[in-house]
Amino acid sequence: MAKPSRPHMPSKARPKKTGPGPQAEGAAERPQMKDKPGFSARKVAADILGNVVHKRRPLDGELDANSGHSGFRELAANDKSLVRAILGACLRHRGELNELLDRLLDRRIPEKTGRVTDILHVAMAQMLYLDIPDRAAVSLAVDHASIDRRAVPYKGLVNGVLRRLGREREDVTGDLDANRLNTPEWLFDSWAAAYGEETALAIAAAHQNEAALDLTVKEDPAGWAERLGGIVVGAGSVRLHRKGAVDALEGFAEGAWWVQDAAASMPARLLGSLEGKRAADLCAAPGGKTAQLAAAGARVTAVDISKSRLKRVSENLSRLGLEAEVIASDLREWEPASPFDAILLDAPCSATGTIRRHPDVPWIKQAYDVGVLSEVQSVLLRRVAGWLQPGGTLVYCTCSMERAEGEDQISAFLADQPGFELVPVQPEEVGGLEAVITPEGYLRTLPCHSATTDGGETGLDGFFAARIRRL
Structure with a gap:
């Protein structure tokens, strides 16, 4: 089981009492340290790690180019890449790092903010999981501890632990x-109860690797896969394993494709033919599903509560040469002028299906969040279902692997809403991947599932989707 961080003091590296002297010395060293190659990147990584794991701030927000951590925004491009790599390693392996500190220390560190632990995790992640020499990781960690007022009493401890x-x-x-340590206990127990312990372990193992880059193309997936050096996966997505700037890839500027996980592209496909129909994409940001509906010929209304995220939706639609009515509003207050032929409700959820792409999720979400969000999902599902035309289709989906946010929502809805029926998903609608269809006819993808019918490529975001028809 993943253990909580319980750092202890090694007997040979006990902190010394410090007065103004060492702290003043640290302050004097600060300008010099800032100019030392690699120092600023490590300091920013520790700052952001602390914000994520102690303050439960989403990693994407901290790394946002416009509104993220101020220190990160000031870094050069190569240092930003290093920070991302360090944070990815720290978060994917957080349980292992905590366990290692338990083994390397013999007394609890009195420092209460977690600062020393963050500095240690950043250095340990470099030493164990990144191609960075131990000497550099240790030296920069000690430098960081020496100028941080919370960590300076433990400078010797940081040096001793890392050298050991x-x-x-x-x-x-x-x-x-690794699989058990890096998965919080409540999450592993939830997956084991839903899918069995063997599958829960396979899910946890899949989270140790960063996800590939999946693209949804307007047309000709096989042709684009050949041009970009990828393969076709899922229900027609193009998967690339090479890294680099997305906007430098062929087809980006022309708007031939957009980034979207292969599993995330499946729910919109379940709405069938949309040519000329009125369709709603609800909780629309970041906009991949809006683009799918518009590319399929629908007259799309995209609604999301976040104005800032909708700005990105509009920018993507412009690049892709697609159109949609974009509305910033809370679905609990907004009303459409007339019913829709098709509705896609990508409900707000715990996002536990996206851990391969967002390794902060296990450490910023708790079981409590699933309960709160499931109540919101229930309210939204019942509200928006009334916006369907008779005979219209609604697809409810979440990027969560928790049954409370998927299967349980639909079974409860159908039990108390007699005017609707479930329309089971068929294998041909999801690229022939029969394993992602449940006995009830729901779509349920898992990170350990195969993304191709021959089993040669694994890895999908965890997604749930159900298709409902209004009678």
């Missing part, structure tokens, strides 16, 4: 159970 890790790496890391 370098010496005893094989002994202290050999028997780590």
Whole structure:
């Protein structure tokens, strides 16, 4: 089971009492440290890590180019890439890092803000999971501790722990159970109850690797896969394993495709033929599904509560040469002027299906969040279902692997809404991937599922979708 962080003091690296002297020295060193190659990137990484794991701030927000962490926005492009790599390693392996600190320390660190632990995690992640020499990781961590007023009493501890890790790496890391340690207990228990322990372990294992880049193309997936050096996966997505700037890829400027996980592209496909029909994409941001509906010929109304996120939707539609009516509003207050032929409700959820892409999710979400969000989902589902034309189709989906946000929502809805029926998903609608269709006829993708019918490519975001028809 993933353990909470319980750092202890090693007997040979106890903190010394400090007065104004060391802190004043740290302050004097600050300008010099800032200019030391790699120092600013490590400091920013520790700052952001602390904001994520202690203050539960989403990582995407901290890394936002316009409104994110101020120190991150000031970094050069190569240092920004390094920060992203460090944070990815820290968050994907957080349980292992906590366990290692338990093994390397023998007394609890009195420092209460978590600052020392954050500095240690940043250095340990470099030493264990990134191609960075131990010497650089240790030296910069000690430098950081020496100028941070909360960490300076533990500068010797930071040095001693990291050097011990370098010496005893094989002994202290050999028997780590990564899949269990890196998954909070409440999440693993939820997955084991829903899918069985073997599948829960496979899900956890899939989260240790960063997801590939999936694209939804307007037409000719096979042709675009050949041009871009990728493969066709899912129900017609193009998957690339190479890294680099997305906007430098062929077809980006022309608006031939957009970034969207193969699983995330499946719910919109369940609405069938949309040519000339009125369709609503509700909780629309970031807009991949809006683009799908518009590209299929629908007259689309996209609604989301966030004005800032809708700005990105509009920008993407412009690049793609597609049109939609974009409305910023709370669905609990907004009313359409007339009913829709098709509705896609991508309800707000815990996002536990996106951990491969968002490794902060296990550490900023709790079981409590699932309960709160499931209540919101229930309210929204019942409200928007009334906006369907008779005979119209609604697809409810979430990027969550929790049954409370998927299967339980639909079974409860159908039990108390006699005017609707479930329309089961068919294999041909999801690229022939029969394993992602449940016995009830729901779509349920998991990170450990195969993305191709031959089993040669695995990995999908965790998604749930159900198709409902109004009688």
